[in-house]
Amino acid sequence: xxxxxxxxxxxxxxxxxxxxxxxxxxxxxxxxxxxxxxxxxxxxxxxxxxxxxxxxxxxxxxxxxxxxxxxxxxxxxxxxxxxxxxxxxxxxxxxxxxxxxxxxxxxxxxxxxxxxxxxxxxxxxxxxxxxxxxxxxxxxxxxxxxxxxxxxxxxxxxxxxxxxxxxxxxxxxxxxxxxxxxxxxxxxxxxxxxxxxxxxxxxxxxxxxxxxxxxxxxxxxxxxxxxxxxxxxxxxxxxxxxxxxxxxxxxxxxxxxxxxxxxxxxxxxxxxxxxxxxxxxxxxxxxxxxxxxxxxxxxxxxxxxxxxxxxxxxxxxxxxxxxxxxxxxxxxxxxxxxxxxxxxxxxxxxxxxxxxxxxxxxxxxxxxxxxxxxxxxxxxx
Amino acid sequence: xxxxxxxxxxxxxxxxxxxxxxxxxxxxxxxxxxxxxxxxxxxxxxxxxxxxxxxxxxxxxxxxxxxxxxxxxxxxxxxxxxxxxxxxxxxxxxxxxxxxxxxxxxxxxxxxxxxxxxxxxxxxxxxxxxxxxxxxxxxxxxxxxxxxxxxxxxxxxxxxxxxxxxxxxxxxxxxxxxxxxxxxxxxxxxxxxxxxxxxxxxxxxxxxxxxxxxxxxxxxxxxxxxxxxxxxxxxxxxxxxxxxxxxxxxx
Numbered sequence: 246x247x248x249x250x251x252x253x254x255x256x257x258x259x260x261x262x263x264x265x266x267x268x269x270x271x272x273x274x275x276x277x278x279x280x281x282x283x284x285x286x287x288x289x290x291x292x293x294x295x296x297x298x299x300x301x302x303x304x305x306x307x308x309x310x311x312x313x314x315x316x317x318x319x320x321x322x323x324x325x326x327x328x329x330x331x332x333x334x335x336x337x338x339x340x341x342x343x344x345x346x347x348x349x350x351x352x353x354x355x356x357x358x359x360x361x362x363x364x365x366x367x368x369x370x371x372x373x374x375x376x377x378x379x380x381x382x383x384x385x386x387x388x389x390x391x392x393x394x395x396x397x398x399x400x401x402x403x404x405x406x407x408x409x410x411x412x413x414x415x416x417x418x419x420x421x422x423x424x425x426x427x428x429x430x431x432x433x434x435x436x437x438x439x440x441x442x443x444x445x446x447x448x449x450x451x452x453x454x455x456x457x458x459x460x461x462x463x464x465x466x467x468x469x470x471x472x473x474x475x476x477x478x479x480x481x482x483x484x485x486x487x488x489x490x491x492x493x494x495x496x497x498x499x500x501x502x503x504x505x506x507x508x509x510x511x512x513x514x515x516x517x518x519x520x521x522x523x524x525x526x527x528x529x530x531x532x533x534x535x536x537x538x539x540x541x542x543x544x545x546x547x548x549x550x551x552x553x554x555x556x557x558x559x560x561x562x563x564x565x566x567x568x569x570x571x572x573x574x575x576x577x578x579x580x581x582x583x584x585x586x587x588x589x590x591x592x593x594x595x596x597x598x599x600x601x602x603x604x605x606x607x608x609x610x611x612x613x614x615x616x617x618x619x620x621x622x623x624x625x626x
Numbered sequence: 627x628x629x630x631x632x633x634x635x636x637x638x639x640x641x642x643x644x645x646x647x648x649x650x651x652x653x654x655x656x657x658x659x660x661x662x663x664x665x666x667x668x669x670x671x672x673x674x675x676x677x678x679x680x681x682x683x684x685x686x687x688x689x690x691x692x693x694x695x696x697x698x699x700x701x702x703x704x705x706x707x708x709x710x711x712x713x714x715x716x717x718x719x720x721x722x723x724x725x726x727x728x729x730x731x732x733x734x735x736x737x738x739x740x741x742x743x744x745x746x747x748x749x750x751x752x753x754x755x756x757x758x759x760x761x762x763x764x765x766x767x768x769x770x771x772x773x774x775x776x777x778x779x780x781x782x783x784x785x786x787x788x789x790x791x792x793x794x795x796x797x798x799x800x801x802x803x804x805x806x807x808x809x810x811x812x813x814x815x816x817x818x819x820x821x822x823x824x825x826x827x828x829x830x831x832x833x834x835x836x837x838x839x840x841x842x843x844x845x846x847x848x849x850x851x852x853x854x855x856x857x858x859x860x861x862x863x864x865x866x867x868x869x870x871x872x873x874x875x876x877x
Contacts, residue, residue: 317870375771382742383760390768438664444769446790478649496646499762501739501784504653506736506755507638507708511830511840511855516795517757517840520765520780529842531776555815561843563825563859575775577782578859591775591869595638595827595843606867613772 272296280394284332285310291328298325309570322375344471363412365423365435371397372440378457379447380407381473383495386447390521392419395611397437400427443470446489454529462488519595528598532612533591534568540608542592547584550592556605558600566591639703641678641692641722642712643668646738653858653873658684667700693721695729707736711754715739721731724753743803783859789821790863797830799867801872802852812846813854817856822868824860831855 257512272499280595284288285306300306300322309322313336324333361367375391377384380402388398399412399421410420414477424430427448438444438461446461448454454473461469472491473484505513512549536543554560564626565576567590575593576584586592596604605611633794638654641649643666654664661683662729668674687775689699692713703709713719716739723735735754739745754834769777771813800806806814811829818824831854833839838855842849860868 253784278663383764386761386764387768388769390765391772394768394772396772445767445771451807461829470787472767472771474763491767492766493773494762495760495763496719496722497763498766498781498784499757499759500646500649500653502762503650503656503736503738505784507654508657509795510734510755511828511838511857512795515828515839515842516780516855517762520762520769527842533773533775533776550774551819552816553738555812559843561825561827565777573775575779575782577779578823578825579862593776593779597843614774 275353279309280286283315283333288329288332289325291326291332292324294328295324295329296507298329299451300324300329308335313337314343316340350378363422364408365401365421365425366432368422368435369399369423369437371421371437373397373442374399374421375435376401376438376441376444377447379445379449379454380404380411381447381449384445384447387447388415391522392611394443396613397421397583399423401427401433401436403427424518427453430460430461431465433461438465438469441469443491446471446473449482451477455480455484458475458484458487458489497591500572525598530596530598530601531593532596532601532604532614533614533617534604534608535610536586536588536590536592537609538588540588540610543588545586546582546583547579547586553596554592554604558604559597560600561595562592563595564594593595635702635705637702637706638662638664639698639706639709639856640664640666640712641709642714643673644712646719647710647712648678650712650738651685655679655682665703665706667698693725693728699729702733703733704730706730706733708736711737716744720744720748720751724747724756724835727752737780754831790866791861793855793859793861794865795859796829796865797855797857798868798872800854800856804852804872806850807852808854809845809850810846811848811850814850818856818858818868821859822871824858824864824868826856826858828857829854830857849861 266460268384285303287304288300288309292298292306300309305322309324309608312322313333324330357600374397376399376456377388378401384400388400391398397419400407402408402411403424403426405424408424411420416537423433423436425435427433444461446454448457454475458471458473458547461471469489472490473489475484475492475494476482478494478497481492481494500512502516504530505516515529519531521528521530524597534543547562551562554562563578565579565584565586587602594604601612637657640651647666647811651664651666660665663686665685666677666685668687669692671689674680674687677685677687679685679740680687681729686701688697688701693701700834709730711719711723711726713722719737719739723737726733726735737748737754737756738759738760739748739756742758742761745756748754749874766777766780769780782793806817809817809827815826818826828840828842829848829850830838830840831846831851858868
């Protein structure tokens, strides 16, 4: 049996099961209504003949039955004939079941609501967030870096244990979790991939990541900003061709840093700190800030900005991002006195945990890329 | 990352070989100078034959037990600048570095580890520099997701500079009698930018325990002293000019 036939079989089995459940519920409901109507008819018949009876018609009987079944028991209507009292016993005993049924239904409703929220089936309102597909130690480090930088994260995992761990570990205002296999794209819509800043695919093996990448592009279109980290360096071009914007091999970066430790340990220690997001005041980080028109350095020359940022904020300007011939270009430590900083460009600055916020306040914008505000050419800058 | 330290002999010992070790070796070889060499210790001839860089003139492969310290010492391991321990699991690495430390107490051990919770154990047990393979990659990858240009810049800084206009983070030792000695950090910062277009981002100096201690972007009034390392972002061209100036000051 091929995969398509299997899927069709699964579809029909699931649908049949649903239909059977619906029919069972309808039959139970119909039988209950019939029994209830028969009991009311008998009650009215029997009580109408009684001398002291106060149940004379259907509205009286319905009121009496409802007051009894819900265990309210006003006592304004009651059966007085022996036959009527026997039916009264039925309503009194049935009231126990009805109450239990109602309580269990309400409990189930709230439990299902809570479970659906925990599993992420009620969706997220996050936008501009980062979606992480697949959970392991690597994903956890990425998520922690994102949160330290103030970026909200949606995590998709197929392990129930991960969901419980994530619920305990992270604040649900910052981290949304979704329990799903990685094939059901309709379920994955809950994570709002379309409005995410980036989607990071990190499944157990490179082939699974590639399948997810292709399926997600087929379902959500090629507007997603997809990234992947691979075990096999040789697959990097394949992923790029498949549509991933950011792809590299896990060992590539750490091997560079280890080589740096061998030659220049002090440099490597510094670089390791620069790689991580600054959380404490003595942590260092490299951040990029877009230049808005209101930025005091907009229109100023690069060199004076370099010295002014150091003097005022103790920030170290190390580069400028601009556009040349439609291409994004990083000018690393440019040495051209006539270079003017313009609106839409980015300043790349070494900051620490305490001056980063001051610089963000002065610039009127948070760190990070703001692709929606970017010009595409130096002329447009 | 350019090899700046130039001792008489620069030897890196690699213990164990796999895909990751090959990647590290590739990075090292691309930055090697003439007096550099690499000793790779592997446990079987089969592994040795899989080492692609085996034919490189700076590479010496020895097939022996990892604990055959006598043979390893014969190949000069006692004078190794750094030792990279790269075995299959963290437990094996921990036992190995403790044994290594007993035989070669002064070697600088670098251990790529999988489990970050063992970092302190490694430092305490054998004074090694443990580095989580995945953590570094994960942090840079995270940066790529929301600060694309920063990550690109960092990636370039980590890649060995090949051309004169490639940028790199380097450490430069200040010889005694150099013009920068005795100056305040802020003055050196301005002078290096103006004279060499180099960005001073930190200083490493010998602490009370005799070890170098790194100060990242220290206070403006910090005095720069001889034998301090200046940590700089600069191009290959600037680096050469600065080196020449520092060497001239020794003369």
